[in-house]
Amino acid sequence: MISFEEFIMQDGSPIYQQILLFIKRGIIAGIIKDGEELPSRRVLSALLGVNPNTVQKAYRLLEEEKLIQSLQGSRSTMVLTEEKVRSIREELLEEDARSAVQKLKQMGISREEAVELIERYWDKESNL
Amino acid sequence: MISFEEFIMQDGSPIYQQILLFIKRGIIAGIIKDGEELPSRRVLSALLGVNPNTVQKAYRLLEEEKLIQSLQGSRSTMVLTEEKVRSIREELLEEDARSAVQKLKQMGISREEAVELIERYWDKESNL
DNA sequence: TCAACTGTATTATACATATAATACACTTAA
DNA sequence: TTAAGTGTATTATATGTATAATACAGTTGA
Numbered sequence: 001m002i003s004f005e006e007f008i009m010q011d012g013s014p015i016y017q018q019i020l021l022f023i024k025r026g027i028i029a030g031i032i033k034d035g036e037e038l039p040s041r042r043v044l045s046a047l048l049g050v051n052p053n054t055v056q057k058a059y060r061l062l063e064e065e066k067l068i069q070s071l072q073g074s075r076s077t078m079v080l081t082e083e084k085v086r087s088i089r090e091e092l093l094e095e096d097a098r099s100a101v102q103k104l105k106q107m108g109i110s111r112e113e114a115v116e117l118i119e120r121y122w123d124k125e126s127n128l
Numbered sequence: 129m130i131s132f133e134e135f136i137m138q139d140g141s142p143i144y145q146q147i148l149l150f151i152k153r154g155i156i157a158g159i160i161k162d163g164e165e166l167p168s169r170r171v172l173s174a175l176l177g178v179n180p181n182t183v184q185k186a187y188r189l190l191e192e193e194k195l196i197q198s199l200q201g202s203r204s205t206m207v208l209t210e211e212k213v214r215s216i217r218e219e220l221l222e223e224d225a226r227s228a229v230q231k232l233k234q235m236g237i238s239r240e241e242a243v244e245l246i247e248r249y250w251d252k253e254s255n256l
Numbered sequence: 257t258c259a260a261c262t263g264t265a266t267t268a269t270a271c272a273t274a275t276a277a278t279a280c281a282c283t284t285a286a
Numbered sequence: 287t288t289a290a291g292t293g294t295a296t297t298a299t300a301t302g303t304a305t306a307a308t309a310c311a312g313t314t315g316a
Binding site: 257258259260261262263264265266267268269270271272273274275276277278279280281282283284285286 | 287288289290291292293294295296297298299300301302303304305306307308309310311312313314315316
């Protein structure tokens with residue numbers, strides 16, 4: 001089951017994108033599996049405290065990427081293949097690692113300091 | 129001198145915030161020093177290919193944080209103390225590291241994989 | 257002096273994001 | 287059967303972001 005209770009709103013980027021990325025990272029982690037049902041738009045919006053239209057926008061993008069299948073009256077279900085998961089994994093890992101390294105380099109951090117920093121915050125961050 | 133040629137537009141977050149963070153990271157790296165003159169709003173906007181008002185918004189925020197001093201007719205100059213630099217360093221390092229670790233954990237990446245990933249992208253990323 | 261540059265401000269327009277309030281057709285389960 | 291839940295769609299409003307076109311007052315350097 002998908003645990004949206006772990007969803008942490010990080011201000012800055014659009015909410016619908018945060019939802020989209022949260023689901024994609026869950027897919028990569030293997031927590032969200034093929035055939036699994038997503039919470040309904042209304043339920044998830046209530047859970048996150050956002051507008052139903054915002055959740056709908058995230059779900060519509062998942063639909064366009066063919067990662068979910070939606071039918072009127074029933075909840076949307078995940079449609080995943082190994083190939084899709086591998087593709088998403090590359091896309092997100094690439095972007096997140098590249099972005100983090102770029103920022104740290106801009107601050108004049110050394111490679112060794114960067115590794116130390118990641119290791120230190122690894123323990124600080126609550127487990128997901 | 130501040131080298132804004134190294135500025136890379138990353139879509140997603142507002143441009144004025146990207147400019148603000150680019151300058152703050154330059155301060156942390158020690159590239160941008162106390163008393164130094166920033167490019168004028170018009171010059172920087174032309175250099176980055178964005179609207180002068182967008183640069184002005186970033187500079188206004190720097191002004192509000194008392195990191196620059198602006199006088200009509202003259203270019204704005206950096207007003208930095210060791211304490212301010214230390215404060216910005218904590219703020220940004222904290223946020224960037226925390227954010228990176230959170231994303232990697234959400235993807236089910238292990239601590240060892242994360243370190244490997246960072247080290248691999250450290251060499252990929254062009255030097256700044 | 258004075259032209260060119262500077263910071264600052266205003267108005268208008270356009271687009272993206274988010275919320276709110278509905279509405280309708282379909283499915284599910286009691 | 288039918289009430290409740292579902293996906294989907296529309297309209298309106300508000301806010302933030304970015305651009306464009308000006309305008310004005312102050313500074314600088316030839």
